[in-house]
Amino acid sequence: MNPANGTSSVTKFILLGFPSLSRLGRDLTCALLSFIYAGTLAGNLSIVWAVLRDPRLQDLPMYILLGNFAWLEVGYVTTTVPRMLFDLMNPGVPISFHACFVQFYVLFSMGTTECFLLAAMALDRYLAICHPLRYPILMSPQSSWLLVASCWLVGFLWFIGPVALISQLSFCGPNTLDYFVCDPGPLLAASCAPAPWTEQTFYTTSYLLLFTTFLFILTSYGLVIRAVLRLPAGAGRHKAFSTCISHLAIVGLYYGSLLGTSVTSGKVVTLFYMVGTPFLNPLIYSLRNKETKEALRRTLLRGR
Numbered sequence: 001m002n003p004a005n006g007t008s009s010v011t012k013f014i015l016l017g018f019p020s021l022s023r024l025g026r027d028l029t030c031a032l033l034s035f036i037y038a039g040t041l042a043g044n045l046s047i048v049w050a051v052l053r054d055p056r057l058q059d060l061p062m063y064i065l066l067g068n069f070a071w072l073e074v075g076y077v078t079t080t081v082p083r084m085l086f087d088l089m090n091p092g093v094p095i096s097f098h099a100c101f102v103q104f105y106v107l108f109s110m111g112t113t114e115c116f117l118l119a120a121m122a123l124d125r126y127l128a129i130c131h132p133l134r135y136p137i138l139m140s141p142q143s144s145w146l147l148v149a150s151c152w153l154v155g156f157l158w159f160i161g162p163v164a165l166i167s168q169l170s171f172c173g174p175n176t177l178d179y180f181v182c183d184p185g186p187l188l189a190a191s192c193a194p195a196p197w198t199e200q201t202f203y204t205t206s207y208l209l210l211f212t213t214f215l216f217i218l219t220s221y222g223l224v225i226r227a228v229l230r231l232p233a234g235a236g237r238h239k240a241f242s243t244c245i246s247h248l249a250i251v252g253l254y255y256g257s258l259l260g261t262s263v264t265s266g267k268v269v270t271l272f273y274m275v276g277t278p279f280l281n282p283l284i285y286s287l288r289n290k291e292t293k294e295a296l297r298r299t300l301l302r303g304r
Contacts, residue, residue: 010171010190012094017087017180018267030088036279037081043282044070061144062128065121068148072117073278076110079103080181080274087180094175100182105163107181113155115213118251120147122220125244130227158209162202169195180267181274214255221248249284253277 021029051057051067058064083103087093095103124144127135166184170192177186188199224244257273 010175011097012175013097013100013182013190014092014094014176015083015087015180015182016176016178017084017091019091019178026088026091030085033081033085033088033275036275037077037085040077040275040279040282041074044073044278047282048074059141061124061139061141062121064141064144064148065117065124068151069114069117069121070282072110072114073281076107076114077275077278079106079110084180095182100187101163101167104166104182104184104187105159108159108163109156112158112209113152114254115209116151116155117148118247118254119213119216119220120151121247122217122224122251123147125247126220126224129224159205162198162205165195165198165201169198180271183270210255210258214251217251221251246284250277250281253280253284 018025018029047070048067051063051070057067080103083095124139127138131138162184166187169188171187171190172192175190177183177190179186184202188195188202221244228241228244254273254277257269257277
């Protein structure tokens with residue numbers, strides 16, 4: 001019996017992943033994922049470490065946001081990649097009903113928190129460039145931590161209702177999910193009967209999140225770019241453009257891969273979104289930042 005409602009015969013799911021891969025293909029994919037996972041952990045944890053070890057960065061709003069964003073990426077990939085590696089090495093081993101829905105909830109909650117953190121980073125740059133005199137007051141360290149805490153809190157509350165609704169569905173079998181993570185699409189397809197209201201609730205919640213945060217980010221950076229273009233040419237203008245372009249690259253990578261996932265529903269696109277973007281984010285944004293690299297150098301020298 002299903003612990004969720006007592007009516008379904010499915011208590012475990014089998015994540016098929018990439019069933020067409022040969023043994024060699026699984027080994028190569030496992031090696032590639034392991035490399036990307038290790039690189040993601042190294043890049044993002046180095047940013048967290050630099051922010052925690054350098055007192056000068058701990059009071060700067062941008063680095064408070066960056067440190068939390070990097071820590072979020074660590075949690076995001078840890079929610080998915082270890083299970084992917086396990087399934088590649090042990091195909092056919094099921095995941096329990098409860099573990100599947102825990103992964104589903106944590107994965108989407110962290111993705112939601114990432115949307116809000118990207119919006120918070122856009123707000124920070126808007127206030128810093130468009131309202132520089134009021135910026136120290138509006139984005140004090142206390143205000144920054146309150147903003148970050150709000151992103152985490154709302155992020156982990158956003159999908160509680162939709163996930164609970166899907167968990168209450170009856171799953172009659174087969175218990176195979178043609179995916180590599182517990183995702184709403186395969187789960188809804190595996191339910192005993194269509195659930196249009198549950199499906200509509202989930203996708204309405206998802207699209208509301210994506211469109212509102214994306215529109216906020218675009219509006220903020222539109223105002224930022226307009227303000228930067230009014231600055232005289234020089235180092236300040238170049239630095240502002242460099243920061244904006246790096247952040248917009250992350251936004252484009254994140255929302256672009258999300259759009260590709262929703263349009264194609266392809267496994268490769270989804271895999272890139274879940275694994276590739278957390279790996280590239282430190283390289284695109286944080287580790288290109290001069291102050292972050294200097295903080296890493298100082299902490300390494302201090303350690304020696």
